[in-house]
Amino acid sequence: MFLEVNDLTVDFHTEDGVVHAVDGLSFEVDRGSTLGIVGESGSGKSVTNLAILGLHNPDTAKLSGSIKLDGHELLGAPQRELEKLRGNKMAMIFQDPLTSLSPFHTVGQQIAEVYRKHKGVSKSVARERAIEMLDRVGIPQPKIRVDEYPHQFSGGMRQRAMIAMALVCDPGLLIADEPTTALDVTVQAQILDLLRDLQEQTGTAIIMITHDLGVVANTAHDVLVMYAGRAVERGTMREVLREPRHPYTWGLLGSMPSLNHPVDVPLEPVRGTPPSLINVPPGCPFHPRCDYAKLLGPGVCTGERPELSPHRGHGDACYLPLKQKAELRSQHGKQPGKEAS
Amino acid sequence: MLRFLTRRVLGALVILLIISAVTFFLFYAIPADPARLACGKVCPPETLEQARHNLGIDQPLMVQFVSWLAGIFVGRDYGGLGHCPAPCLGFSFVNRAPVFETIIDRMPVTIALTIGAAVIFLIFGVATGIVAALRQGKPLDKIASVSSLIGASVQIYFVGTLAMYFFVYQIQVFRQPKYIPITEDPLGWFNGLLLPWLVLALIFTANYTRITRSTMVENLNEDYVRTARAKGMSGRSVVLRFALRGALTPVITIFGVDLGTLIGGAIITETTFGLQGIGRLAVRAVDYSDLPTLMATVLLAAGAIVVMNVIVDSLYAVIDPRVRLS
């Protein structure tokens, strides 16, 4: 596997206490495939991916576990080594392309400097490369646009420029942290198409972080559902979206607009609020919000923490027997979470 | 960019004109008779009348203002009392010389004092601000914030006098402050100004440390700084090329104000150290009711601030393309 994350833990030491932002997370992504990471706000998606790039402040963030990129251990690697990998072997694009691009430098400068830094080429070669990249991500008149500033670009164009910057060195791994959230719907679809096309050409592994299960359905091969810094369900896109197993995933699916969703039934977000990450509920962290905990005996969901099982393939972290979940699903149609309450 | 500059310069000229008018009318409303000064100690009434005429103060105020303005471009002749070549800001009968000449004579002192101190407090203040921002909450940051608190709360005459007493008279590591033209003796120039520079810098640095620190802390959390790190830029380049770039604007703003204020005359500093700059000139002009000189120094002070403003505005445009292109 190109990227292997094993038992990753990220703790932030704050004045209020230790924030367990990521706890025992494992996943892998292969070349040419896309892993969608979904979960509510605060579930640790960004923290996980900033950990892969090594961007956490070592004074406050304590990391453990293992992150291997193409066989090389990244966790604990010196900053100098990580600097050589960032932008070169692994790259990231962010949610808001306006604030994520420097207002002080032209789009061309920002793309070219990555190429120069990692490939050691001359200014003019890097500039040519920047123009080529702008062309590849579908920016018209790249020879003129290369000298413009981000604020002269439209939102969609800025995100394209961001993608050009991320891919200029042909990285093996691209992390996209909600790359379309700040864009309007038609532009969203274009950006996702672009990422898919580029992935076909280059075989980049992509991690697609999103709240939007529609984006997952459109782009991901595999899906990881995160709750309170842990993986609660993992599987292929089809498995997770068609036969979701974890009650939290049911809730997420129930909160998602879909074509066959009746218009007169309002969408409901998952009931309740995300737990504190300083005092994570014992046992299954989802139990305070879960309607099915009562189906199991008392103390089951609040005792030991459920692990992802089975270890390979489609797995989830919940004590409900698989058979019972299948029944619940068929009882309530495709989205059991919604009717259950 | 050129249009931007022209607009700013034209605006500045208008402001200067307004300031001259205001100071002119303000000062000439003061019931001091310049003619009596011009005429001398023993002054018969008819000579006084003649002096009034030669000075033009028997004319209506508006006419006086226009001739004063015209003097700047073509010079003025005060009958037999004195001649004042362009640019004429008036003729001082206390100094028996055109005001402009005196100003030009004193200017190097004030400029040397200002620039020397400014170089120190700008570099030192920004550098400590950056270090404090990078070491948030660590001992170095705390030391910087405590010392900037001290620096911000002391007064120049207090520190200045203390420093003079201690460093010059007691342990004698510094020379008695004194202005020696740089063209005459560069080392003497430097030694003569070193103590005033350091004392001024001590007081001003605090502000720069504080402002640089807070904007750097803010900027280090900007998304584009995170992007720069995410694409593998080295720590130093992230700090200097990305975060500092954004922090420059507020620093330049106060730097412009400080520089303008100091060039207009560091009255207290010059008095404390006995330097004969513009500030001392202004004080003397007040003592002797030397209106033309006083007015020129006020105008100079205002002018310095206006000019610094234009420079600061243009620098904004250089630093931030969003200003330039909007």
Ligand SMILES: Nc1ncnc2c1ncn2[C@@H]1O[C@H](COP(=O)(O)OP(=O)(O)OP(=O)(O)O)[C@@H](O)[C@H]1O
């Ligand atoms: N530097 C930090 N110090 C302390 N806590 C942090 C820090 N960074 C993140 N956290 C906490 O970690 C948790 C996970 O944050 P993260 O940004 O990964 O969520 P997310 O899943 O990306 O959410 P969103 O969908 O809103 O982007 C949050 O509760 C957040 O408050």
Ligand code: SF4
């Ligand atoms: S383990 Fe219990 S609380 Fe957790 S999701 Fe399953 S049923 Fe709900």
Ligand SMILES: [Mg+2]
């Ligand atoms: Mg996030």
